[in-house]
Amino acid sequence: xxxxxxxxxxxxxxxxxxxxxxxxxxxxxxxxxxxxxxxxxxxxxxxxxxxxxxxxxxxxxxxxxxxxxxxxxxxxxxxxxxxxxxxxxxxxxxxxxxxxxxxxxxxxxxxxxxxxxxxxxxxxxxxxxxxxxxxxxxxxxxxxxxxxxxxxxxxxxxxxxxxxxxxxxxxxxxxxxxxxxxxxxxxxxxxxxxxxxxxxxxxxxxxxxxxxxxxxxxxxxxxxxxxxxxxxxxxxxxxxxxxxxxxxxxxxxxxxxxxxxxxxxxxxxxxxxxxxxxxxxxxxxxxxxxxxxxxxxxxxxxxxxxxxxxxxxxxxxxxxxxxxxxxxxxxxxxxxxxxxxxxxxxxxxxxxxxxxxxxxxxxxxxxxxxxxxxxxxxxxxxxxxxxxxxxxxxxxxxxxxxxxxxxxxxxxxxxxxxxxxxxxxxxxxxxxxxxxxxxxxxxxxxxxxxxxxxxxxxxxxxxxxxxxxxxxxxxxxxxxxxxxxxxxxxxxxxxxxxxxxxxxxxxxxxxxxxxxxxxxxxxxxxxxxxxxxxxxxxxxxxxxxxxxxxxxxxxxxxxxxxxxxxxxxxxxxxxxxxxxxxxxxxxxxxxxxxxxxxxxxxxxxxxxxxxxxxxxxxxxxxxxxxx
Numbered sequence: 131x132x133x134x135x136x137x138x139x140x141x142x143x144x145x146x147x148x149x150x151x152x153x154x155x156x157x158x159x160x161x162x163x164x165x166x167x168x169x170x171x172x173x174x175x176x177x178x179x180x181x182x183x184x185x186x187x188x189x190x191x192x193x194x195x196x197x198x199x200x201x202x203x204x205x206x207x208x209x210x211x212x213x214x215x216x217x218x219x220x221x222x223x224x225x226x227x228x229x230x231x232x233x234x235x236x237x238x239x240x241x242x243x244x245x246x247x248x249x250x251x252x253x254x255x256x257x258x259x260x261x262x263x264x265x266x267x268x269x270x271x272x273x274x275x276x277x278x279x280x281x282x283x284x285x286x287x288x289x290x291x292x293x294x295x296x297x298x299x300x301x302x303x304x305x306x307x308x309x310x311x312x313x314x315x316x317x318x319x320x321x322x323x324x325x326x327x328x329x330x331x332x333x334x335x336x337x338x339x340x341x342x343x344x345x346x347x348x349x350x351x352x353x354x355x356x357x358x359x360x361x362x363x364x365x366x367x368x369x370x371x372x373x374x375x376x377x378x379x380x381x382x383x384x385x386x387x388x389x390x391x392x393x394x395x396x397x398x399x400x401x402x403x404x405x406x407x408x409x410x411x412x413x414x415x416x417x418x419x420x421x422x423x424x425x426x427x428x429x430x431x432x433x434x435x436x437x438x439x440x441x442x443x444x445x446x447x448x449x450x451x452x453x454x455x456x457x458x459x460x461x462x463x464x465x466x467x468x469x470x471x472x473x474x475x476x477x478x479x480x481x482x483x484x485x486x487x488x489x490x491x492x493x494x495x496x497x498x499x500x501x502x503x504x505x506x507x508x509x510x511x512x513x514x515x516x517x518x519x520x521x522x523x524x525x526x527x528x529x530x531x532x533x534x535x536x537x538x539x540x541x542x543x544x545x546x547x548x549x550x551x552x553x554x555x556x557x558x559x560x561x562x563x564x565x566x567x568x569x570x571x572x573x574x575x576x577x578x579x580x581x582x583x584x585x586x587x588x589x590x591x592x593x594x595x596x597x598x599x600x601x602x603x604x605x606x607x608x609x610x611x612x613x614x615x616x617x618x619x620x621x622x623x624x625x626x627x628x629x630x631x632x633x634x635x636x637x638x639x640x641x642x643x644x645x646x647x648x649x650x651x652x653x654x655x656x657x658x659x660x661x662x663x664x665x666x667x668x669x670x671x672x673x674x675x676x677x678x679x680x681x682x683x684x685x686x687x688x689x690x691x692x693x694x695x696x697x698x699x700x701x702x703x704x705x706x707x708x709x710x711x712x713x714x715x716x717x718x719x720x721x722x723x724x725x726x727x728x729x730x731x732x733x734x735x736x737x738x739x740x741x742x743x744x745x746x747x748x749x750x751x752x753x754x755x756x757x
Contacts, residue, residue: 131168134330145169149187155305158298159192160289162305166323169639173349174663180339181640184319186309188289192297195264195282199224201296207288208269210280212250218288219269222277228263229281241266241281251284259283310685313643313650317343320641343645349661355706356656358675362522362710364559366416370521374715377516378502381416383561386512388451390421392444392485394476395456396429396492404456404495411505417514423450427476429458433467437475444483452512453480453487456495477743484745486511486754506716510562510754519710520559525703527630528600529563529592530556530711531585532728533607533615536736551581551613552735555588555750556728560714564591564752565731567739582617584747589625591750603629604699604707606728619696630697632704634729638691642670652679652686655713658705665694667705671712672724690724731756 132141140149145168153161165187171179190209194202206221227233229241236244242260245251259281268279287293294302321341329336346352356362361370366381395401405422412418425443427436444450455476457469467475473489480487488507494500506516532554555563566584593599603622607615615631622629644653655673660666672687673679679687690712692705711726725733731754738744738756745751 131330134328138326139166147187149189153189154186155301155308157301157304159190159196160294160298160301161189161191162301162308163187163189164319166320167639171349171661171664175348177347177349178337179344179349180324182320182323183638183640184311184316184323186305188294188305190286190289190293192287193283194267194285194287195259195262197287197297207272207290207293208285209288211284211286217272219271219278219285221285222268222270225266225268225279228265229259230263231266233266233279235277235279241279245281245284255283313641313652313686316641316686317643317645317650343643344659345645349663350659351662353658353660353702354654354656355658355669355702355709356522358654358656360522362519362713363517364520365517371517373713374506374517375502377415377506382506382509382514382516383518384515385417386451386509386514388449389417389419389509389512389514390449390451391419391423391508391512392448392450392453393422393424393456394440394453395424395426396458397426398429399458399492401456401492404492405454407495407501408454408490408505408508411501412508415502415505417505417509421449427472429472431467433471433475436467436472437479440476440479441482444479444485446483448483448485450483450485452508453485454508455480455487455489457489457491459491459493474741477738477741481743481745503716510716513752515561516716517714518557518559518561519714520561522710523558523560524706525604525699526602527604527699527707528558528596529588529603530558530707530726530728531588531603531605532556532726532730532732533581533585533605533618534729534732534736535613536733536740551584552732552739552744553584553588554728554731554735555591556711560711560727562727562731562752562754563588563595564750565735565744565754565756566591566747566750567735567744568746578614578617581613581615582621585618586621587747587750589621589627591752594750599625600627603627604697604704605629605631606634606708606711606726606732607631608634608729608733628697630699630704631695632697632708633691633693633695634708634726635691635693636688636725638668638689640668640689641686642668642673642689643686644674655679656709658702658709660702660705662701665701665704667692667701669705669709671709671726688724 131145135141135148140151148166148168150164153163155162165185167183169181202224204222207218208221209218232238232240242256245256264282266279266281267285268277270277287297324339324341327339329338359372361372364370364383366383369380371380393405427439457472488504488511490504509516535551552565552567554565557563566587568580568584642653642657643650653670653673655670657670659668668689669692670689692708694701694704708726711728714727734756744756
């Protein structure tokens, strides 16, 4: 296939990333190309399926030597020019050594000599950075601790949204509308691509593809897992509803047993009025705070000073079950620290006091659409249960465990990337049992013993709550996580617990469309293409009737991929479980819900652990302080 497409398309990335020859937008040293992600499935019967996912790709030609050195900062995302596949890197520092200086890390060779020996870069380019002889750059590869050294001419700004906003605003604006693809556009471009394929020679025959979109076949069945208006969630007082937003006309399933809140607010702005807004919402949904104390910080102080004052003011021995932290307006920059710095230091201070928190910008607390999300986050931080899926969850699972490993730069440290592992444990009714977290540490991978330990904490936590070990567990893991789970499997076997291990990927090899009379539109959420023999599903966890799914500003939603890696539960049941858990987000009232809360919350927890916001656990922690 790749050889067949050469000439008409850019194929150097492989068939999973076929690019148009010419960009459709080119500005400020960035290019936007049409992109076709191709993949194949061959059935046991010998039927070959071609999946075509039409999208776009941004390519950067913005070299580091073209960036004003005053704008370089530690953690800036960059790519290596001659490695167009794989992960990028974070900028560490601009070294004093120059391109012609010998470097110990390169075997006492200069970057010039190293690249002449490696023969991966053209002689012309090497001659260029030898002549310029600029200072060389040390970077850390994303996803690892490996540091590498490059001339500035071999690094480009990564086309990450933060870089685009900062370094290429005109390009960023020009591409906004072009990358949001309607269902019809995806169908037309995907179909045209297949129609343009000539038969591909294969041994003594040729393979031709039918451009007709796949609906039903012997391999894939299209199933509606749940009706869009099905009452899949249970609220308080035996109420039910089809969506978390129904909380505003119902009450929470279970308010916190103790709801003592400390409010941390700036010394300026309408913070009292804003808390009154939130307090009314809490009362409206049946979770009024029992006691409220207030702590004030000065927005003119540095974030470090705010941290120190909170450590001093809040007693070590306190009865607070949650904190509501009111931040300055988003984008506020008149004080000594911006809101993100204040967020970071307050989170760390509250960790020292063992208080879980819900953060909110002061202007957000005036937004009626955002108030229910903030209220539910505060309730969850205090150990309450907003809603459950107890009457809807299929299968035999007693417990769902999401596992995630985060690789992040510590915000306030000169250390290399830290990694942290976390699990979130979800009861069979979709409610949160708690989380476990390993210490953030330097390294490329979490030691298998650490993963085993935090999973054991989750299993033992279940027994402490229910009086017995779960009989069956479903483990959800991110599809890009490559840590070894065999020690976890051995642990579950020791406890005589049966299990399924399910990979959940945010990106799928294909799109799901609602096709009627040749016209494509956004599908209903809850539609899945199921491949029973391969235990694989493509699931539309987000779609109609969600207003954000059908907005012309969002484009066709990306389905998720669900694949059973171990276990015996059928893929239809596993996909239904994933769907229900994707609809159980506390924050799904006014935001898109795509991933299940198992992996999504584990991802949030591992990021928070890597940043130092969460204490390492020796047992399951029930309150949720990372949302």
